[in-house]
Amino acid sequence: MLDSDNAAFIQTGVSISLAASGGDRLPSMSRGLGCKLVDGGRQVAIFIKPSQSVELLDNIRRSGRVANVFSLPSSNRTVQLKGLDARILPFEVADLPIIEAHITDFLAEVLPLGLPEEVVRTLFAYTADDLVMVVYTPVAAFSQTPGPKAGEALDAKP
Template identity: 30%
Template sequence: MIDDALLAKINHNCDVVLSSGSAAAVPSLCWGMAGRLLDDRRTVEAWVREDQARQFLADVRATGKVAAVFSEPYTNVAVQLKGGGASVRAATRDDEAFLRHHVGNIVRELARINIPEHFARNFFEQPWSALAVVRFKAAAVFVQTPGPRAGQPLGPSAPEAGHAA
C-alpha cells in the first residue's frame, strides 16, 4: 500500500495535521509538531502540543479514532491515514532525538517554499516536555494530493500518492 518512496517522504519531508471527533461526531483537529510512520507502514506516531490540542486529545482518549494527513509542502503530495484504537502518552526524553531531526527536515522543506527558518523553528521546535504522542494503527489510507484521485483509497492498484494529480 505504501511503497518505500512514500514512506521516506512521509518520514522526512512532511508536516502532519491530525483530526478526531467526539462521541457526538463533533470534529476536532490540531497541527502536529512532528509525525512518522513506522516500518510496519501501519503504525503512526504524531507529536502534538498538549496545550494546543486539548479537545483533540480528549476525543482521541474517548473514541480511539484518529486521522492523520501527511503533506509535503513543496510538492503538495499528501496522504491521509485513518485508524482506531489510538493511545495517548506524554512525550519523553527518548523522543527528543527524533523531534530534533524532524525540525531540521521540515525547516529545509519549508525553505523550499520561502518560509523563513525562524518562523519554521518557532512553530515546530517545541520542548518535548510540552508534547503528547498519539499512536494508532492505520486501517485505511487515502490519496489527498490535489487532483482527480484526491480522496480515493491508496491501494495496490492505485498510483503512488505523488502521482495522484
C-alpha cells in the same frame, strides 16, 4: 498498510495534521511535530503538544478514531491515514532527535517557498515536558494530492 515509499514519505519534512472528532462530530486538530513507525511498522506515532491539543486528546480518549494528514509543501503530495485504535502515550526523550530532524527537514521544504525561518521555529517550538505521542494502527490510507486521484485509496490499482 503502508508501502516503503509512503512509510518513508510520512517521516520526512511533511506538514503533519492529526484530527479527531467529538460526539458532536465537530473536528479538533493539532499540528504534529514528527512521526515514527512503531511495532515493526504496523503503527504510526505522532508527536504533539498537549498544551495546544486539549480537545483533540479528549476526543481521542473518547473514541480512539483519528485522521492523520501528511503533506509535502513543495509538491502538495498528500497522504491521509485513518485509525480506530489511537491511544496517548508518554513522550520518550530518546525521540527528541526525530523531532529535531523533522523540523530541519520541514525548514528545507518551506524556506525556498519564502516562509521565514522564525515563523517555522515559532510554530514548532516545544519543550520535552509538553509532548505526548499518539499511536494508532492505520486501517485506511488515501492519496489526497490535489488532482484526479485525490481521495483514491493507496492500495487501489491504477
